[in-house]
Amino acid sequence: MNIVCLDMEGVLVPEIWIAFSEASGIPELKRTTRDEPDYDKLMRWRLGILKEHGLGLKQIQETIAGIDPLPGAKEFLDELRRDTQVIILSDTFEQFAMPLMAKLGYPTLFCNTLEVADDGEITGFKMRIEQSKLTTVKALQSIGYDTIAAGDSYNDLGMIRASKAGFLFRSTDKIKADNPDLPAFEGFDEFLAAIKAAL
Numbered sequence: 524m525n526i527v528c529l530d531m532e533g534v535l536v537p538e539i540w541i542a543f544s545e546a547s548g549i550p551e552l553k554r555t556t557r558d559e560p561d562y563d564k565l566m567r568w569r570l571g572i573l574k575e576h577g578l579g580l581k582q583i584q585e586t587i588a589g590i591d592p593l594p595g596a597k598e599f600l601d602e603l604r605r606d607t608q609v610i611i612l613s614d615t616f617e618q619f620a621m622p623l624m625a626k627l628g629y630p631t632l633f634c635n636t637l638e639v640a641d642d643g644e645i646t647g648f649k650m651r652i653e654q655s656k657l658t659t660v661k662a663l664q665s666i667g668y669d670t671i672a673a674g675d676s677y678n679d680l681g682m683i684r685a686s687k688a689g690f691l692f693r694s695t696d697k698i699k700a701d702n703p704d705l706p707a708f709e710g711f712d713e714f715l716a717a718i719k720a721a722l
Contacts, residue, residue, distance in 0.1 A: 525722050526663055527603060528656070528682055530674030531613035531632070533557070534692050535596040536623050539587060539615065540569065546586040549576060557695050560677035562614055566648055579643035580618060587619055592626050599711040600627055607722055610663075612656045614678055616648065633659055657681030671721050673714070688721035690714065 532538045532555070544552035551572055559565040573579065603609055611632040613620065618637050624630065633655070638647035652658050660670045660682040672679070672686040675694040683689030683705060691699060691707040692714055699707045708714040 524668050526608045526610060526668040526670055527718060528610050528612050528660055528663070528670055528672040528686070530656075530676065530679045530692075531611045531615060531620065531623070531634075533675040533694075534593075534673065535600065535611070535627060536592050537590055539583070539590065539619055542590055543583050543586045547576070547578060547582065556614065556676040556678045557698070562678055563650075570645055570647070573645060580637065580639050580645055581643045583619065583645075584622070587622055590623065592623065595711040597627050599715055600630055602715060603718060604630065606719060610659070612659055612672075612682065614650075614655065654681060657685055660685050671718055673718070688718075690717055 529535065538555050540555055541553050544550060549572060552569060554565065554568075556562060556565065600609065609630055611630050613632065613634045615634050616637045617634060618639065620632055620634055624632055633651065635648060635650050635655070637645050638649060640646050656674075656679060660672060663670055664685075670682070670686040671688045672682040673690040673692050674683060675692055675698070677698065680702065683691070689705060691702065691705050693709055694707055699705075706717060708717060
């Protein structure tokens with residue numbers, strides 16, 4: 524029994540923080556888990572920048588409303604879900620992800636949540652569990668599933684390495700060079716074929 528675990532940003536949809544960086548004109552917000560392996564450190568740094576600029580959840584959600592899945596992502600997901608169960612494992616937050624899930628046909632998503640003040644300021648964040656992607660993959664294995672995992676960033680490597688098959692998708696040259704044993708794909712067709720071959 525197989526279950527496929529996919530990262531969301533960079534794999535199925537564009538990076539939310541990069542889109543918001545461009546929309547807000549704050550280049551520092553382009554930094555993602557492709558650049559900073561420590562997610563807690565990255566998020567605290569992001570929240571500091573938002574506070575400094577007086578930006579909150581509303582402004583980020585306005586940007587997200589204009590984001591569409593990567594070309595071919597919904598068709599890829601629809602085809603994959605005809606063959607097997609799929610869970611999106613993301614370090615993003617419910618308040619960011621739900622409009623994107625609607626555009627992807629509401630796949631199952633495991634993510635985190637933001638702490639938001641009445642005035643819309645993002646005051647903090649609550650992670651579902653430590654090392655959520657790796658922990659979730661191990662939990663799925665403990666109840667009898669073989670996992671196949673894919674992602675593009677440092678925070679995906681744990682779940683990829685712990686799975687019976689793992690792939691990099693649209694990753695950085697550095698991550699690919701540091702993990703030469705992991706098959707790396709750029710297009711959805713070859714990516715889908717590799718997952719189906721592993722099922």
